[in-house]
Amino acid sequence: MILRISIFFIGLLFMTSSLKANDARILDIQSVKTPAGITVWHIEDHTLPIITMNFAFKGAGAVTDPANHIGLGQIVSNTLDEGAGERTGHEFQTALQDHAIDLSFGNGRDHFTGKIKTLTKHKNLTEELLRDALMAPRFDDEAITRMKNANLMRLKSSLASTDWLAARLMNDVYFGGHTYARNSGGTLSGIASITKEAMENFTQNYLTRDRLFVSVAGDMTQDEAADFVDKIFSNLPSGSPQNSVDNVSPPTAPVKKAFKTESPQSSVQMVWPIFPKTDPDYYALRVLNHLLGAGGFSSALMEEVREKRGLTYGIYSRPIHMNFSNYMSIESATSPENIAPMMAAITDVLNEFKTEHVSDDKLTAARNYLVGSLPLRFSTTQSLSRTAMSMGLNDMGIDYLDLWDDEILKVTAADVKRVAERIFISTTPTAMVIAGAVPDDLGFEIIETMPGVE
Incomplete structure (x- = not known):
């Protein structure tokens, strides 16, 4: 135990010292343009053989949910890694687990996001898995049904939390008729109505290169990071419909x-x-x-x-x-x-x-x-x-x-x-x-x- 703690703090010391490679910078972030034209904010750190990448599709969050499919982005974010390309859901998850690859997606009010963390030696497999998840998700009926049921249970169980109820009510009161007033996690009827076709349309229309922002940190040079990003994202659809969303008008009286x-x-x-x-x-x-x-x-x-x-x-x-x-x-x-x-x-x-x-x-x-x-x-x-x-x-x-x-x-x-x-x-x-x-x-x-x- 003492040895593990000592190793952790030694690693932390080296990582923290690497944050100021240039004394004028708190964090040495470099903006890199890949050969495919994708902008990446890159932080190079070779302390450990680990790569972490965060990415977001700007403006593709819950604000894009159709009125009849509230929760669409939520279900897509839960299902992208439940089988993709030639891999079934079980095979996809096994590949992640067997190689200690951490992949997740999220759907906020404004943005659709993702994160992947991997050992450097599994970089090629990581590229393949994430590219398939974004470009060729299977959206098998069993996975869709399972994720819809899980979210319906989550929503029903949330009704027992007064903190959740207060936040939900505040969204309705403060945001009024704005799309922010919707439940970003979905409604009971909205989740139940979501179809495979709607999910496929979402990925084609909103998981696009024009919305993409990427940050990469860890055991990669700038050239390696650019190559990594291009292999994953360069073949995404290039453009998407732009939603017209107004600023929220708060209540004029308390x-x-x-x-x-x-x-x-x-x-x-x-x-x-x-x-x-x-x-x-x-x-x-x-x-x-x-x-x-x-x-x-x-x-x-x-x-x-x-x-x-x-x-x-x-x-x-x-x-x-x-x-x-x-x-x-x-x-x-x-x-x-x-x-x-x-x-x-x-x-x-x-x-x-x-x-x-x-x-x-x-x-x-x-x-x-x-x-x-x-x-x-x-x-x-x-x-x-x-x-x-x-x-x-x-x-x-x-x-x-x-x-x-x-x-x-x-x-x-x-x-x-x-x-x-x-x-x-x-x-x-x-x-x-x-x-x-x-x-x-x-x-x-x-x-x-x-x-x-x-």
């Missing part, structure tokens, strides 16, 4: 809705619109969020709502940035009799951020944490590739990490106060939802049927 269940606890979520990552105040937002609710027990919400007033076991904040919407969310769970005093405590915290400058000690601690914790994210090829992918999808620029330290460290108390004033113009949330036990005296509209399920 909305409060609730869904009652037999749970003795209440899950509470409240949101306010914010600005995108491209806004000059983005770094100040990150510092504000850490101070407000992302800093664990040192955050203002945890200190006031849990430690001082004992109204919850946990409360946190997080900014959400998507292609067509940006908002700040505060989330917690509590007993129903504590909801009103918890709302009052949150209002007090927000007002303090709006009217007073955060102390020098707290500001310094928050900035130091955000700067000091950054390198800890890059301990594996998977984390390297995933970070590069996230940067690319969010149009953050290849030098985003290089700017991070300076931008965070120059955030002032006045910046934090100004951003709090921008976001919490009113401390009353734009939208607030409760799922679980709901008191009758809080003025929430009670929803009888959970939207986005049937």
Whole structure:
């Protein structure tokens, strides 16, 4: 055990030291154009004989689901590796398992994504398996039925989670008639209606080269990475229909809705619109969020709502940035009799951020944490590739990490106060939802049927 731990930390030391091959760079990401014209963000690291590749088809997420097949992208993401080319589902999965190849696909609201991790010696087989999954998925009836049934069971079991119900209700309340309001994991009727033909049409129309973004990290030179990517993706369809999606228009007046269940606890979520990552105040937002609710027990919400007033076991904040919407969310769970005093405590915290400058000690601690914790994210090829992918999808620029330290460290108390004033113009949330036990005296509209399920 001691030997294994020692080897791990030695490997981590070498990998971390390789992150700054150039002292001016936090992460040495190189943009490579393959012979087939595909752009790849590449991080070369030969510490271990491992290659990780993340890829995304931009704009091909759940926003593309047809109204009569909600959950289509979800089922496709579950079924692409259930047999492809000449390999049956069993043969395909056996090839992955026998060679320790980790392949997965995902379907978010905005993007359809994938990840593959392999030992360098299995690179050729990895190319073949992923190329077949994307170009020649079998979509056998048995696999489709099995994945549809698994997702129907997942959806039904989610109804027991008040956190899931609150998130589902918030999507409907805040996004309104926008496609984001749909259940990205699918509805009971939508999943049941999905056909093999619809899945094949999805792969042809949306898993295309014009939407593709790729990041590769690990035991590959730039030329090897370009060859690897071209062998997998170069024969994908070149173009696809472009969806016209408007930005979300948040509610113009505060909305409060609730869904009652037999749970003795209440899950509470409240949101306010914010600005995108491209806004000059983005770094100040990150510092504000850490101070407000992302800093664990040192955050203002945890200190006031849990430690001082004992109204919850946990409360946190997080900014959400998507292609067509940006908002700040505060989330917690509590007993129903504590909801009103918890709302009052949150209002007090927000007002303090709006009217007073955060102390020098707290500001310094928050900035130091955000700067000091950054390198800890890059301990594996998977984390390297995933970070590069996230940067690319969010149009953050290849030098985003290089700017991070300076931008965070120059955030002032006045910046934090100004951003709090921008976001919490009113401390009353734009939208607030409760799922679980709901008191009758809080003025929430009670929803009888959970939207986005049937």
